[in-house]
Amino acid sequence: MGSMDEENRSEQIERLQQQVESIGIELETTNLELQAQGERWRLLVENAPLGILSMDLTGQIIDLNPALLKILGSPSAEATRAINMLTFPPLIASGASANIRRCIEEGQTITCEHPYQTKWGKSTLVRYYLTPILNAAGEVIGAQALVEDRAEAIRAEAAEALARRMETVGTMAAGVAHDTNVLFGAILGHATAAKERLDPLDPNHMDLKGILDACRQGRGLALKLASLARRPSPELVEVDLAPLIEALVEEFRSTAPRGVEVSFEVRGPLPRVEADAAQLGRAILEVCRNALVAAEGEGRIGVVLEAVRSGQEPQKVQIRISDDGPGMPPEILEHAFEPFFTTHPQGSVAGGLGLAIVYGCLRTHGGDVCIESTPGQGTTLTLELPAKA
Numbered sequence: 001m002g003s004m005d006e007e008n009r010s011e012q013i014e015r016l017q018q019q020v021e022s023i024g025i026e027l028e029t030t031n032l033e034l035q036a037q038g039e040r041w042r043l044l045v046e047n048a049p050l051g052i053l054s055m056d057l058t059g060q061i062i063d064l065n066p067a068l069l070k071i072l073g074s075p076s077a078e079a080t081r082a083i084n085m086l087t088f089p090p091l092i093a094s095g096a097s098a099n100i101r102r103c104i105e106e107g108q109t110i111t112c113e114h115p116y117q118t119k120w121g122k123s124t125l126v127r128y129y130l131t132p133i134l135n136a137a138g139e140v141i142g143a144q145a146l147v148e149d150r151a152e153a154i155r156a157e158a159a160e161a162l163a164r165r166m167e168t169v170g171t172m173a174a175g176v177a178h179d180t181n182v183l184f185g186a187i188l189g190h191a192t193a194a195k196e197r198l199d200p201l202d203p204n205h206m207d208l209k210g211i212l213d214a215c216r217q218g219r220g221l222a223l224k225l226a227s228l229a230r231r232p233s234p235e236l237v238e239v240d241l242a243p244l245i246e247a248l249v250e251e252f253r254s255t256a257p258r259g260v261e262v263s264f265e266v267r268g269p270l271p272r273v274e275a276d277a278a279q280l281g282r283a284i285l286e287v288c289r290n291a292l293v294a295a296e297g298e299g300r301i302g303v304v305l306e307a308v309r310s311g312q313e314p315q316k317v318q319i320r321i322s323d324d325g326p327g328m329p330p331e332i333l334e335h336a337f338e339p340f341f342t343t344h345p346q347g348s349v350a351g352g353l354g355l356a357i358v359y360g361c362l363r364t365h366g367g368d369v370c371i372e373s374t375p376g377q378g379t380t381l382t383l384e385l386p387a388k389a
Helices: 002-046 066-072 077-081 089-094 096-106 150-197 203-230 241-255 277-295 354-364
Strands: 051-056 061-064 110-117 123-134 140-149 237-239 260-267 273-275 299-308 316-323 368-374 378-386
Touching (some): 051 066, 066 077, 066 140, 089 096, 096 110, 096 123, 123 150, 140 150, 150 203, 237 277, 241 260, 241 316, 273 277, 273 378, 277 316, 277 354, 277 378, 354 378
Parallel strands (some): 260 299
Antiparallel strands (some): 051 061, 051 140, 123 140, 237 273, 316 378, 368 378
């Protein structure tokens, strides 16, 4: 009997050991699965296009993701965590703190959208979704927010709409440019032949000179139309912008009236960019000529070159061209880059193609262009190019 009891005990111990080993394997498997699930959730939050943050009952930020830093223009997670969501003055002024407090105290889900100036100087339009965080007992222990940068979406929608309009106009412009160029070529040929047959003192000689000058201006306009239609791909090479733009400003300054002061400034060290120097130069001179028209014979035109970086975004180089002319009201400003839109008098040589071509040039360079203007305070156009990696 004793030996049988001993055998039974040995078998029970062995079964128990097997069960313990099996439980250990199951626990290890479960732990690995939980780790994998946690990693998937971490990557989901890290890579989300929306800003995500969580906070405790006091408004202290607990967790946040990289998208939130980009939206705010924040240099780091630590700098963002230093902000208290309930006591930070700009958040109080915008009404966000009151909404967070209501979400925590009343357990409400809240959606809101309003302009916001971040601590780091970025102006944006944010839409945020506030949800209370509950513990197992159903008690509110904090709040989480999903934050969307609506300003970027609105700019992207406007850029896409403008690109579609420019593509339509470009298709039409291709045919018009070809036919117009042929007509002007014929007129130039006949007028040149007639002028050569006339005595330079003949009164008709000056009339023919006027016809030839007008035809050359017309052919220049046809070339602009063709440029709008084709949008040739830039031949990108590494460019040091400072000497390139300084030479362009000197060229422009030599043609400006005496009453117009033209300045050039480089602020800080500049990274190089990849650009087609000829195309970019034409775009910059086009903007300068627009500023000269706005100056109306007197005033100041400034060209500033500066490297900028917003939060974790790649570094960019900005070329800002400003005038102190009359400026533009919003209803004109919103059409500034549209082909054939112009504020010049009817019959003027300026056909409203300049800024449309500038816009196309910057887009093919992987950059962007924006315009700011206030009636009575002048206009600033900012050409932005990505820095060379």
